[in-house]
Amino acid sequence: MNPNLLFKLANNAALIGWILLIFLPRWRWSARLIAPVLIPVLLAVLYAFLVITQFEHAPGEFSSLSSVGLLFQNRGMLLAGWVHYLAFDLFVGSWEVRDAQRIGIAHYLVAPCLVLTFVFGPAGWLLYVMIKSVALRTIGIESDDAAQASLS
Template sequence: MDNAQLFALASAAVLPGWLALATAPLWRTGAVRTARIVAAVLAGLYVSLLAAGLAGEAPPQGASFTSLEGVRLLMTSEAALLAGWVHYLAFDLWVGSWEAEDARLPHVLLLPCLALTFLAGPTGLLLYLLLRMLRRA
């Protein structure tokens, strides 16, 4: 399977996890479990992409995690970019599953947090944490 097909597969595979979380009030434990299984499968795909990348050609000269330019160079490879995308998908879904499991908010307030976590990861997490803090106060 080529990188474009893996991208499409991973992008579609994450949707059942997010849909499960959106319906969490109906079956919270099952929704969280479903989302975490999907996140674990994506994590496995990430590990395999990372292993394939490490076994492949060397990163470009100057590529590193120590500078913005170094990270940009790391992402010049289509395979590295795909691995980065799968990384985002897995972690954002895992964070969304934690929000749903931890939710001490009415579900109507959790939904925007989940949507933002899906679309802009840390933004949704921040909204969730702020709402959670406000509810406790």
């Protein structure tokens, strides 16, 4: 299949998930099924297909930065790497929404984290963790019980 078409399809699928998380976070399907499960599963299937069909044809490996650069000179592996980011960032964004809802952080504070997670992955997650830490007056990722106890 055409890598450019797969790129567009993967991007559009991820974009649908992000739109649901940002604009319809309380719709029961957004943060619990479509964005964290359905779309990442589809992206994971595409990722697995690309890795299975392209990895042996790609120069390079994961042992050094230079060899990773060689690996991503193969367009199929470059696309696989991009799909990897799309799937995991969307999964993380879904977690941010569910976690914020569970502990009572207003969505207007989470939405910028989602945009940042969509565009710059770990930086958006870091912003969410900082907002959560301020809201709970503690640092780190806590269990539900600990988070609920801090809000009481």
